Amino acid sequence: MSFTFRHSAGFGKRIEYYIIGLMLKEGLDCYVPLVDDDGIDCVIRQDNGHFIEVQIKARSNDVKMGDAALFAALEHEKRENYFFVFYSERLQKKWIMSSEEFLKECVTNKAGKNSGKRSIWFNGCKTDENGEKKEYPKDKFNKYLADDFSRFKNIN
Known part of the structure; x- marks a missing residue:
């Protein structure tokens, strides 16, 4: 199912x-904090009674060609029971990563105004035989691609 916003x-x-909404449709028990001071967009209560925190990051169709799944200048330190859902509207893809996985895969800026902030680029860009630029999800992140939210069902 595809939506345009x-x-x-x-x-x-x-x-x-x-x-x-998609998580709720899959039967997840979701709570939305009234204030987003701590990078938590949703709290999920699992069947086993544990809670996990979720940060949702999205890129729209309007971003520059080549940046469909670039998530840059993020402030983040390792957190237990914390996950990211990264969504690219143009690619119609979602990646789910734990805090630890994100820190393993991201790049930390070493200099400039965003020094110490983290970035991750899930897509590449190539020119096709007609000279048009085409974006594609990078294979190295395939293990994080998610068609559903089953990963959130039984995390301990």
Whole structure:
């Protein structure tokens, strides 16, 4: 199923609710904090009574060609029971990563105004035989691609 969203400053919030809606459809018990001070967009209560925290990050169709799944300048330190859902509207893909997996795969900026912040680039870009640029998900991140949210069902 594919959706196109109107773009504005509210794009990120709309995608958060879209992703949370998909999680609810799969039967996950989701809670949305009233305040997003700690990088938590959703808390999931698992069947075993444990809770996990989820940060949802999204890139719209409007981003520069080649950046469909670039998530840059993120502040993050390792957190237990914390996960990211990265969503690319143009690629129609979702990646789910734990805090630990994100820190293993990301790049940490060494200099400049974003020194110490982290970035991850899930897509590549190549020129096809017609001279058109085409984006594609990088194979090295295939293990994090998610068609559903089953990964959240029984994390201890």
